[in-house]
Amino acid sequence: MTTAQPGRFSAAVLATVWRRSDRATGDRSRTTRHRRGVAVLAVGMSALTCTAAVFAQTAYPMLMSVRPIAVPRGQTTECTVKARYDLSGTYRVLVEGAGVRGEAVLPKTKPGEKPKPTTTLKVRFTVAPDAMPGPREFRLATPRGVSTVGQLVVVRDPLVLETANNDTADSATSATVPGTWCGAIERNEDVDFFRFHATAGQRLVFHVLCNRLQNKIHDLQKHADPIITLRSPQGTTLAAVDNYFAGDPLLAYQFKKSGEYLLEIRDVRYQGNSYWEYCIEVSDRPFVTNTFPSVVNPGARVEFELAGFFLPQRRLAVDVPADLTPGNRWLPLSLGETVTNPVPVIVTDLPVTVESDSTNDTVEQAQPLHAIPRVVAGRLEREGDLDYYRLDVKKGDRLTIEVIARRHGSALDSYVRILDAKGRPQRLPRSAGSATAADDIRFGTRIFADSLIEDWTAPADGPFFVEIRDLHLRGGSEFVYALKIERARPYFWLFLDTDKTQVCRGEYGVVFARADRRNGFSGAVQLHIDGLPAGVTAVAGRIPEGRQDGCIILHADPQAELDVRRVRIWGTAVTSEEKADDDGSTHSDATENDEIVAEAVAWQELYNPGGGRGHWPVNDHVVAVCEPGDLRNFRAEPTEVVLRPGESKRIDVTFQRAEGFNKNVTLDMLFRHLSTVYADPLPAGVTIDAKNSKTLITGTNSKGWIVLTAAPDAPPTQRQLVSVMGNIALNFVMKWTYSSQPIYVTVRPKDDASRN
Numbered sequence: 001m002t003t004a005q006p007g008r009f010s011a012a013v014l015a016t017v018w019r020r021s022d023r024a025t026g027d028r029s030r031t032t033r034h035r036r037g038v039a040v041l042a043v044g045m046s047a048l049t050c051t052a053a054v055f056a057q058t059a060y061p062m063l064m065s066v067r068p069i070a071v072p073r074g075q076t077t078e079c080t081v082k083a084r085y086d087l088s089g090t091y092r093v094l095v096e097g098a099g100v101r102g103e104a105v106l107p108k109t110k111p112g113e114k115p116k117p118t119t120t121l122k123v124r125f126t127v128a129p130d131a132m133p134g135p136r137e138f139r140l141a142t143p144r145g146v147s148t149v150g151q152l153v154v155v156r157d158p159l160v161l162e163t164a165n166n167d168t169a170d171s172a173t174s175a176t177v178p179g180t181w182c183g184a185i186e187r188n189e190d191v192d193f194f195r196f197h198a199t200a201g202q203r204l205v206f207h208v209l210c211n212r213l214q215n216k217i218h219d220l221q222k223h224a225d226p227i228i229t230l231r232s233p234q235g236t237t238l239a240a241v242d243n244y245f246a247g248d249p250l251l252a253y254q255f256k257k258s259g260e261y262l263l264e265i266r267d268v269r270y271q272g273n274s275y276w277e278y279c280i281e282v283s284d285r286p287f288v289t290n291t292f293p294s295v296v297n298p299g300a301r302v303e304f305e306l307a308g309f310f311l312p313q314r315r316l317a318v319d320v321p322a323d324l325t326p327g328n329r330w331l332p333l334s335l336g337e338t339v340t341n342p343v344p345v346i347v348t349d350l351p352v353t354v355e356s357d358s359t360n361d362t363v364e365q366a367q368p369l370h371a372i373p374r375v376v377a378g379r380l381e382r383e384g385d386l387d388y389y390r391l392d393v394k395k396g397d398r399l400t401i402e403v404i405a406r407r408h409g410s411a412l413d414s415y416v417r418i419l420d421a422k423g424r425p426q427r428l429p430r431s432a433g434s435a436t437a438a439d440d441i442r443f444g445t446r447i448f449a450d451s452l453i454e455d456w457t458a459p460a461d462g463p464f465f466v467e468i469r470d471l472h473l474r475g476g477s478e479f480v481y482a483l484k485i486e487r488a489r490p491y492f493w494l495f496l497d498t499d500k501t502q503v504c505r506g507e508y509g510v511v512f513a514r515a516d517r518r519n520g521f522s523g524a525v526q527l528h529i530d531g532l533p534a535g536v537t538a539v540a541g542r543i544p545e546g547r548q549d550g551c552i553i554l555h556a557d558p559q560a561e562l563d564v565r566r567v568r569i570w571g572t573a574v575t576s577e578e579k580a581d582d583d584g585s586t587h588s589d590a591t592e593n594d595e596i597v598a599e600a601v602a603w604q605e606l607y608n609p610g611g612g613r614g615h616w617p618v619n620d621h622v623v624a625v626c627e628p629g630d631l632r633n634f635r636a637e638p639t640e641v642v643l644r645p646g647e648s649k650r651i652d653v654t655f656q657r658a659e660g661f662n663k664n665v666t667l668d669m670l671f672r673h674l675s676t677v678y679a680d681p682l683p684a685g686v687t688i689d690a691k692n693s694k695t696l697i698t699g700t701n702s703k704g705w706i707v708l709t710a711a712p713d714a715p716p717t718q719r720q721l722v723s724v725m726g727n728i729a730l731n732f733v734m735k736w737t738y739s740s741q742p743i744y745v746t747v748r749p750k751d752d753a754s755r756n
Contacts, residue, residue: 535560685714
């Protein structure tokens with residue numbers, strides 16, 4: 001069974017793009033202003049209309065901010081969560097990872113009194129003393145559904161909260177060191193000042209978390225671009241930093257004189273937003289930015305060379321925990337009696353080769369790699385540095401080469417070439433969805449600044465060479481990389497749109513999955529789900545051969561308790577591939593069957609400026625059992641639809657409206673926004689006949705229908721699982737989706753005389 005497919009690192013927590021990137025983040029596809037982030041908000045009348053109408057509908061909460069955004073270890077901190085739409089009745093707080101527990105502080109009500117709707121809620125977060133520092137996803141579960149993702153930061157030092165009107169040096173907030181200074185860039189031209197004491201020779205690190213915490217927030221269309229300025233007691237500028245980790249600053253400074261100092265934080269454009277929360281971690285501890293090697297095996301003893309600030313030593317021997325699973329991980333390091341900040345490391349089960357101390361800057365000096373698969377732990381040590389690795393292959397050998405750097409903490413923006421023995425560049429295969437395989441990787445709908453060359457076929461016997469450099473020919477101690485080289489094998493990535501499924505008691509919900517097929521894989525994918533709430537059952541469909549979408553339909557028992565659970569969703573497929581010869585090459589005519597397993601990556605849907613719909617990967621898909629909503633008994637008939645090529649069939653849809661609900665309901669079998677289709681689970685050649693369908697259900701009406709038509713050349717399909725959806729707009733991008741019971745669509749062969 002193949003579980004560590006090519007691209008394994010790509011599927012692991014891609015949301016943590018924590019590295020600065022020559023004034024850009026590692027993700028290229030969200031950049032619409034000068035360096036990163038989101039363009040200026042443009043609200044159309046249609047968006048205003050949708051927002052105004054939502055209060056007559058049932059809506060799940062969309063989290064916007066939490067204040068303070070940081071919670072110290074070993075303490076309970078009461079925070080204020082703000083959201084779009086109602087938070088009343090919150091019965092559970094889900095927090096990612098171990099060591100953090102949340103509890104909603106609900107307003108007191110009289111017996112029999114319903115809680116009043118509110119978009120603001122107090123939540124107490126209790127953090128264990130040994131909880132891992134860093135950002136955590138969290139959600140709130142209400143009777144109306146589970147929320148979108150919010151972001152919270154676990155910190156080591158006491159909190160200092162900005163005081164009112166700290167916009168000048170004279171009114172600066174008094175702060176302690178070490179400490180975690182929290183506030184918000186709340187409005188245009190907002191400038192926050194913190195005053196603190198430093199002694200002569202003292203060394204402090206100022207680490208800002210702000211911009212990076214906003215990628216997963218659904219409706220935060222404009223993002224902060226913070227800049228910090230360190231000032232002397234007289235107001236003189238001592239240092240200023242804009243971007244270091246993505247759009248967030250990092251400043252390390254040694255003070256020459258004792259005295260009172262000021263730290264100023266603002267948006268570099270002097271813009272503001274009430275949801276732009278920040279925390280500034282201020283400490284006198286060593287701060288590690290990277291390690292070399294950056295890739296390790298579980299249970300191995302590794303000699304790390306450290307990069308960072310105020311390090312008492314540059315080398316450190318570490319026993320890597322044996323229970324670390326493959327992927328992008330964070331590892332605190334012990335430097336004497338001091339424990340550092342969590343450091344990015346890449347964990348793999350493949351053999352690791354560390355870049356040699358010998359020069360490998362030319363084809364002639366290339367470091368040989370004697371066996372494949374393996375991962376090379378390398379570093380571009382200086383400006384203009386190029387690294388070369390020698391591969392001895394045979395004609396017809398197929399390889400996949402992937403760089404893991406920017407996606408997990410490196411400063412490197414990689415560019416990769418394959419050269420022959422004469423140094424001539426080889427033609428690279430076109431990467432799926434992108435023509436820039438040597439430069440950037442496309443992962444679903446997003447583009448990241450790492451390289452991925454897939455299914456390169458050796459045109460001849462003999463040595464070939466992998467060349468890796470920074471796109472801008474930069475280099476240094478923080479330009480580390482993992483270069484993974486392995487035999488090309490068919491596989492697929494699996495994405496979920498979206499990150500949550502709401503299922504009302506007695507009703508159905510639907511989860512859509514999309515397969516991104518790689519290295520020639522075209523087979524069918526069977527979907528699976530596990531970990532559902534009690535009282536919820538699932539029918540898991542498949543993604544047919546050659547298609548990209550499928551679905552899972554969930555049903556909540558009418559008596560199911562309100563509940564929310566993180567679920568596991570994955571896909572399996574069987575593929576025939578070349579069987580390797582004894583020497584490891586793959587040009588044999590023999591084949592063997594292999595099972596491919598792909599864990600699904602959930603997308604948080606984003607409200608982009610102007611009404612567009614975007615995505616950001618999050619760590620979990622959750623399923624929530626909800627109270628009955630605006631639609632009841634949403635059903636479709638027939639549940640078995642049998643078509644012959646050229647034939648049409650009608651599916652009738654009925655439902656009941658909740659009392660007082662008269663908003664539009666749109667029927668569909670495709671998951672889409674504007675002109676973009678995000679999921680189409682229908683069989684190949686089967687489409688919706690929009691002209692003869694009634695899909696817009698207005699006012700108090702509660703009946704409609706969809707007509708399916710099979711094209712004259714529609715290929716045969718046996719019982720493809722699909723859903724009829726009833727969509728209600730929550731805002732211009734997001735919908736509340738009700739699903740019918742499972743519908744199966746069959747397309748008979750053209751010459752099949754049987755009828756159903």
